[in-house]
Amino acid sequence: MSLRIFLLTISVLLTFPAMALSFQGYVQPVGEGGTITWGNGEVSVVRSLEVPEGDENAKLTPLSVRRAASSARKQMLDMILAVRIDAKRTVSAFLSDDDDLAARVRGVVQNSPMERPALFEDGGEVRVSEQFRGKLAELILPTTIQFQSGIPPKLSTSMEQSLSYNGEDPEQVGGDNSSYTGVIIDARGLQVTPALTPVIYGQDGVGAYGAFLVSRANAINKGVIAYANTADPAALRERVGNKPLTIKALNAFGSWRTDLIITSPMAGLVRAIMRSPEAVQNCRVVIVLDRPEPVEEIPLDDVPVNDADEQSEQGQTPAEEQ
Template identity: 25%
Template sequence: MLAGLLVVPVGLYAASRRADDDIERVGPHGSIDWTENTIYAIGLGAIPNNVSNDAVAYLKARDYAILDAMRNLLMAIHHVHIDAVTTGQEYMARDATIRAEVEGLLHHPRFISERRIREGRDSMVEVTMAAPLYGNGSVAEAFRSALVPQREGTSDNGDRGTLGTEAVPAPSTPLPSVRPQVDEDSTPYTSVIIDARGYRVQRDMSPKIYAADGTEVWGTVYADPNFVIEHGIVVYAHSIAQARQLPEAGSHPLILRAIGGSNSPVHADVVLSQADAERLARLNARDGFLDRFHVIFVVDPMD
C-alpha cells in the first residue's frame, strides 16, 4: 500500500497555497480546500524509544503516520458534500461500486510532506497526504455515477429539500448592488455569476440552480463524465471581482443575484427569482454557457 504513494514536492505545495483559501475543516486532522479542489489529511506516528536503531524507529513511526493520514483522508472524503442531500459516506454505504472506487483512490494518495515534531518529551512523525476533488484519480472519478446520472429514471428534484428563503434570512448587511444587464446586448454571454452571499450557501460537487417556483433551471447534467470528473460543474468565489478574474468567467459574464438557497440538508443549491431564472434559461439557449459549465457561485467565506 505504501509503495503506491505519489510524492509532491513540498515547495510546490507551499507555493500553490493562497491567503484566501476556502478551507472546510473535517475533524482535527482533515480539511477540504475548495480553492485548490483538494482534500488534505494529517497523520501522526510516535517514534518508539525502545528501538536501538534511530533510522528504524523513524521509519516505523513514519509508516504508522501514513496509515493514520489515510484513515483521516477517508474521514474527510466521508464528509464531502456530493450533492445537496448526500455526503460521500452515505453514497459509499449504499453503493458497493463507489465504495470500491474510493478504496482504490486511497491506495494511491498524494504524499505532500513529512516532518519530525515534539509532543512533550516524545518525538513524532507528521505526514500530510492529499486527494484531488477533480481530475485523474480523484474523488469525482470515484463518485462519477452520482455526479453524472443516467438519463433513464426519475429526476431527483423531489428529495433535495424544499425551496425558498424563509429558512435563510436575508443578509443583515446590505450587499453591493449588481448593475442590471439588458438582454438587448448582442454580445454573447460567456458565463453566469450568481451572487449568493448572505444565504450561507455551502459548497458541494454538484449544486443546482432553481427558480422561485421550485423548478430546476440547471444542475442535473447529462454530460461527458470525463469532462465533469476533470473540471467539476461549478466554481466558487468570495466576491464579484474575484469571480470575474476566474478563467471560467470569460470576458462577458451574466451576473445575477440569488434570492435564497434550498432548505436541503447540505444547503448547497441556489434559488433565483422567477424573472432571473427565465432570463438565465433564455440567454443560455442563445449562448450556451451553462452547457459549457461556465458557472460561478459567489458565496460567503468559510467560518
C-alpha cells in the same frame, strides 16, 4: 537560470496546467489539518510526524511516517465520504449500497499522492491529497445522475410568492447576454453547504443550472460548480472568463442548503448564458460563500451513512423535486 531549470519549469507547467493555474477558491477546514479546496476540488490532510519525546537524538522512522500517513488518509477518506453529492445524499450514502465501489474509493485514497520529509530527519509533516476530479469523481458521481439531459429539475412549489426580491431590476432576458462568459452567484450570508452537483433554481422553481446541463465528462474533469469566497471577477477569471454575470442568490434550498434560488429573470439569463458551448463545457459557474470561521469544523461523525439515515434526512423537509 540554467536551461535545465527552465525546461523543467516549463514541462511541469505544461504537463499539469490545471494544477499550475487552478484557483483555490473556497478553502474549507475540516477536522484536524484537513482542508477541502472547493475551487480546484482538492482535499488534503496534513499530519505532524511523531518523534519520541525526551530523546534528543530521535529521528523519523518508516513506522512514524506510516502512522502519520495512515492516519491522514483515514481522515481524508472520512472527509470525502462526508461530502454532499447533492441535496439528497452524501458520498457515504451513495457508496453504502456498493461494496466494490467503496473499496475502489478506499484504494484511490490509499494511493493518494503524499509529501513527506526525508527519513532520518528530526521531524516534519506528512501531507496527503486527492482531488474531486478525474478518477475519484468518476467513482463517486452516481451514474444515475442524468447529466446533460437538458431536462431541468423542478421544485414542487414555486418560490415566486415566498421570496421577495428587492434588488436592482434584472437585465432583460433575450437582451445582449451573448457577451457574458460565465456566472458568479453571490450566496454569502445564506449558510450554504458546498456540494458536488448543486442545482441553481429560478424563483419559478425550474432549474437554471446544474448537472442536467453539464456532460458527465466535464463534471468529472472540471466539477459542475466551483466555490469561492470572493466575488471579484478578476480573481475568478480562470473559471468564469473575462466577463461574468454576477447574481445575488435569494436563498439556499434543501435540508442541507446545497441548492440556490435566484430570481426568475436572472434564471432566464443564466439559461441563456449556458447555451454557449464555451460556458457550459467549462462549467463556468462559481458560488461565492462566506469565508469560513477560523474555528469552524465539520463534525464528521454526524454524517448519515446509510439509507435509513437518508430517508429520515429527506423526511425533514417537504418533497423538493417532482
